[in-house]
């Protein structure tokens with residue numbers, strides 16, 4: 001039997017969308033600070049084309065990357081989109097001319113964001129739209145998200161969104177969203193050293209819901225750990241590869257969307273799906289979060 005490709009398949013619950021567990025996050029394709037055009041647009045296009053040629057069929061994006069630019073690059077690189085490609089986007093913020101990130105959570109703003117995504121991606125319906133709560137930037141903040149999720153549910157009824165997810169949310173907010181509509185994925189900040197969501201991952205795993213960690217490699221602050229480096233050296237892999245392999249081992253509902261603007265890093269990241277970690281290595285890596293918290 002052949003080895004599962006790119007971490008093997010995962011089907012979003014209640015949907016016909018099946019993706020490989022190793023996907024791709026497009027945020028790094030915009031300019032510095034996720035604002036404006038990239039230095040090398042052709043290189044960005046090449047990264048996307050290589051990802052899809054290698055079997056990636058789950059791409060994470062948002063129209064607030066650039067803004068608009070990342071989606072336009074995705075369209076230029078990949079449209080007409082191949083069968084089986086799932087593009088997941090996020091709604092809930094805008095980028096004024098100063099490059100800041102501002103909440104845009106009223107029904108009118110969410111509707112406008114859906115149309116921006118459709119236009120710039122060249123789609124008639126969004127496969128999955130995540131409501132991205134602004135919380136406290138990359139931190140979580142309690143508070144009702146009912147109005148926003150209800151707006152997305154209306155757009156789903158109208159056929160503009162196929163499925164709904166939530167991002168940067170607490171367990172209470174996930175539960176609230178589930179009283180309004182079916183939630184197929186949760187996208188929060190999580191990695192080897194940042195494990196506040198351990199209980200939430202297990203909780204949504206029981207319901208078959210995907211958990212998609214953002215900042216899987218540490219995002220703007222790359223993961224650094226002597227334990228991670230030691231395990232990687234022993235395995236003859238890079239630290240970033242081992243960090244991704246650890247996420248794939250952590251729970252079968254975890255889908256990866258590492259972000260890169262580099263073909264070399266893309267190849268390295270995709271190869272991480274083939275790494276098997278021994279119980280010993282996993283135990284060592286589990287200690288990294290304890291050390292980071294201490």
Ligand SMILES: NC(=O)c1ccc[n+]([C@@H]2O[C@H](COP(=O)([O-])OP(=O)(O)OC[C@H]3O[C@@H](n4cnc5c(N)ncnc54)[C@H](OP(=O)(O)O)[C@@H]3O)[C@@H](O)[C@H]2O)c1
Pocket residue numbers: 024025026027028060061090132167168187188213214215216217218219220222240241257258259260261262265266268269
């Ligand atoms: N829901 C949300 O609020 C939210 C927030 C942030 C991000 N996201 C999504 O999550 C995706 C992943 O997050 P992210 O891109 O911010 O952070 P990330 O995947 O944790 O890390 C990306 C950074 O790591 C570098 N990198 C990638 N692969 C590498 C490798 N093999 N070796 C060394 N460095 C490597 C990238 O630089 P190079 O370009 O040089 O490779 C980039 O600086 C994003 O692309 C986006 O789609 C969602």
